[in-house]
Amino acid sequence: xxxxxxxxxxxxxxxxxxxxxxxxxxxxxxxxxxxxxxxxxxxxxxxxxxxxxxxxxxxxxxxxxxxxxxxxxxxxxxxxxxxxxxxxxxxxxxxxxxxxxxxxxxxxxxxxxxxxxxxxxxxxxxxxxxxxxxxxxxxxxxxxxxxxxxxxxxxxxxxxxxxxxxxxxxxxxxxxxxxxxxxxxxxxxxxxxxxxxxxxxxxxxxxxxxxxxxxxxxxxxxxxxxxxxxxxxxxxxxxxxxxxxxxxxxxxxxxxxxxxxxxxxxxxxxxxxxxxxxxxxxxxxxxxxxxxxxxxxxxxxxxxxxxxxxxxxxxxxxxxxxxxxxxxxxxx
Amino acid sequence: xxxxxxxxxxxxxxxxxxxxxxxxxxxxxxxxxxxxxxxxxxxxxxxxxxxxxxxxxxxxxxxxxxxxxxxxxxxxxxxxxxxxxxxxxxxxxxxxxxxxxxxxxxxxxxxxxxxxxxxxxxxxxxxxxxxxxxxxxxxxxxxxxxxxxxxxxxxxxxxxxxxxxxxxxxxxxxxxxxxxxxxxxxxxxxxxxxxxxxxxxxxxxxxxxxxxxxxxxxxxxxxxxxxxxxxxxxxxxxxxxxxxxxxxxxxxxxxxxxxxxxxxxxxxxxxxxxxxxxxxxxxxxxxxxxxxxxxxxxxxxxxxxxxxxxxxxxxxxxxxxxxxxxxxxxxx
Numbered sequence: 078x079x080x081x082x083x084x085x086x087x088x089x090x091x092x093x094x095x096x097x098x099x100x101x102x103x104x105x106x107x108x109x110x111x112x113x114x115x116x117x118x119x120x121x122x123x124x125x126x127x128x129x130x131x132x133x134x135x136x137x138x139x140x141x142x143x144x145x146x147x148x149x150x151x152x153x154x155x156x157x158x159x160x161x162x163x164x165x166x167x168x169x170x171x172x173x174x175x176x177x178x179x180x181x182x183x184x185x186x187x188x189x190x191x192x193x194x195x196x197x198x199x200x201x202x203x204x205x206x207x208x209x210x211x212x213x214x215x216x217x218x219x220x221x222x223x224x225x226x227x228x229x230x231x232x233x234x235x236x237x238x239x240x241x242x243x244x245x246x247x248x249x250x251x252x253x254x255x256x257x258x259x260x261x262x263x264x265x266x267x268x269x270x271x272x273x274x275x276x277x278x279x280x281x282x283x284x285x286x287x288x289x290x291x292x293x294x295x296x297x298x299x300x301x302x303x304x305x306x307x308x309x310x311x312x313x314x315x316x317x318x319x320x321x322x323x324x325x326x327x328x329x330x331x332x333x334x335x336x337x338x339x340x341x342x343x344x345x346x347x348x349x350x351x352x353x354x355x356x357x358x359x360x361x362x363x364x365x366x367x368x369x370x371x372x373x374x375x376x377x378x379x380x381x382x383x384x385x386x387x388x389x390x391x392x393x394x395x396x397x398x399x400x401x402x403x404x405x406x407x408x409x
Numbered sequence: 410x411x412x413x414x415x416x417x418x419x420x421x422x423x424x425x426x427x428x429x430x431x432x433x434x435x436x437x438x439x440x441x442x443x444x445x446x447x448x449x450x451x452x453x454x455x456x457x458x459x460x461x462x463x464x465x466x467x468x469x470x471x472x473x474x475x476x477x478x479x480x481x482x483x484x485x486x487x488x489x490x491x492x493x494x495x496x497x498x499x500x501x502x503x504x505x506x507x508x509x510x511x512x513x514x515x516x517x518x519x520x521x522x523x524x525x526x527x528x529x530x531x532x533x534x535x536x537x538x539x540x541x542x543x544x545x546x547x548x549x550x551x552x553x554x555x556x557x558x559x560x561x562x563x564x565x566x567x568x569x570x571x572x573x574x575x576x577x578x579x580x581x582x583x584x585x586x587x588x589x590x591x592x593x594x595x596x597x598x599x600x601x602x603x604x605x606x607x608x609x610x611x612x613x614x615x616x617x618x619x620x621x622x623x624x625x626x627x628x629x630x631x632x633x634x635x636x637x638x639x640x641x642x643x644x645x646x647x648x649x650x651x652x653x654x655x656x657x658x659x660x661x662x663x664x665x666x667x668x669x670x671x672x673x674x675x676x677x678x679x680x681x682x683x684x685x686x687x688x689x690x691x692x693x694x695x696x697x698x699x700x701x702x703x704x705x706x707x708x709x710x711x712x713x714x715x716x717x718x719x720x721x722x723x724x725x726x727x728x729x730x731x732x733x734x735x736x737x738x739x740x741x
Contacts, residue, residue: 118506170506174450175673197531197545199674210540213529215674222676341507342531342547344554 084389118340148401165189250280255322284322331357416721422654450672480733497521582612587654616654663689
């Protein structure tokens with residue numbers, strides 16, 4: 078670990094094929110907190126099972142990881158040489174059609190929920206739908222309830238109008254935990270200047286993705302190109318609203334990307350960001366394979382001209398401030 | 410029973426507080442088939458419970474009712490002096506996010522499914538949303554699957570664009586089981602001439618509602634006004650595409666209308682077609698309180714100038730032809 082900056086290091090999105098190896102890499106890489114996905118298409122009962130699985134990881138490896146619920150848990154992780162694991166949903170499927178489940182999943186320790194994942198949900202529109210009517214009737218109610226209990230709205234896979242409306246309707250800052258600016262790479266999943274500005278002006282956070290489909294030149298993207306994008310992004314959003322959300326899918330079999338894309342909503346195959354001849358997980362860029370490689374990004378950001386404070390912010394301090402403000406009940 | 414026409418009599422939507430009394434009224438009123446709602450907001454497991462409850466009604470009153478699955482079951486009901494009960498969902502909530510459940514619910518004997526109920530669903534938009542983006546990505550897939558197995562698409566509570574797209578996308582005629590023409594009473598739930606024409610031109614069916622919020626002058630609506638509307642409607646749609654879907658909610662407590670409107674999607678109250686000072690079930694018009702009163706409609710339609718053939722069609726023969734064509738697998 079080459080952590081000259083000394084910042085807390087937070088990765089605000091991973092969905093790896095979890096193992097002791099990866100938990101040890103988190104520690105070796107100095108990663109104090111990881112927001113892990115525990116639902117793509119799962120319903121409530123299925124997500125409770127996923128929490129049970131995480132509970133057994135916590136029970137088996139208490140010296141490496143624990144369940145994070147607050148910003149202070151990130152500090153506790155650093156102090157005790159562990160990684161705090163924060164739960165999030167990429168889809169509102171676990172709350173089904175039941176607004177009462179918002180408080181229940183928060184009590185179970187969930188801290189992020191996307192309002193839609195690629196497709197239309199009961200709450201909002203996903204980025205692959207042809208039309209985006211914005212936040213639905215139920216969506217407006219659920220946003221209020223998420224604000225009340227401290228469940229963060231995440232619009233990473235949502236369509237543009239829904240995203241702008243969520244920012245507007247939410248009384249609290251929202252997050253886009255894993256995406257990049259469209260000005261750098263115009264993927265459907267990356268975000269327009271409009272969204273980036275509205276997000277930062279409302280106090281929200283963007284987590285930068287290392288998923289190759291979100292990178293300029295895909296797996297061939299250079300560290301320099303990525304870090305120069307961050308420098309430019311900071312000019313658009315301000316340095317306090319940018320962090321990392323790597324979208325790391327380490328060690329996952331291709332069957333997992335099929336579950337992400339297809340769930341149970343079609344009998345056909347949908348290739349999402351991929352294509353028929355590029356259906357599985359794409360290879361990662363050579364400077365980022367996982368939790369051991371955050372030093373590369375930190376070094377690259379300094380080389381791109383970011384101040385130590387700005388590097389520290391991007392590497393984790395910005396997310397930490399957001400965590401501090403976001404996970405508790407709405408102050409009255 | 411004053412059934413001079415001799416047609417099969419079908420009511421293509423009821424959600425009564427079921428009882429032996431009501432089943433006896435069905436028989437006394439000469440009603441050969443009723444499409445009953447078994448889901449407003451229920452998920453799969455909950456709707457299976459509702460089927461279990463119906464199975465116990467069938468077991469207790471085999472001389473009055475049985476589970477209908479085909480058009481021939483309507484004929485069998487008439488021949489054996491019983492009423493065939495057809496299952497339907499007012500919301501796609503029972504298939505959750507799982508296209509595989511379409512075939513499963515058809516196997517369980519479900520024959521109608523609305524693609525949305527008032528609000529946005531995973532498939533289509535409901536009539537109370539501010540915006541209607543049309544059929545979603547999952548909706549297109551589910552329509553194909555419903556066509557394949559013989560589960561009828563019902564757009565009674567859907568918004569206009571979604572309804573027109575469902576008619577267009579479906580390879581088989583669809584139904585609007587319970588609504589009236591907006592030209593007669595411009596409620597949000599009633600249908601525009603555009604929808605009525607597209608529906609009939611594609612071979613679809615409209616079931617006329619007796620729910621007071623759908624009637625001109627509400628509970629004060631006269632039988633003559635209703636029957637003159639039918640005569641005019643036949644000029645728009647043709648006489649073969651109109652039937653009855655009374656939306657009868659006999660003997661229900663007001664708590665049921667709250668479940669219909671609010672489900673689990675909001676912590677507040679939503680009044681739907683009602684209002685704060687008119688929140689419960691409205692009173693029925695004096696010429697239609699339930700299954701004993703279909704004679705009034707039959708007499709009224711004749712008085713409004715409909716031919717015996719057209720009266721027979723509206724009272725049930727049109728639905729019977731539609732049932733014959735709709736409930737089996739798609740012919741290849």
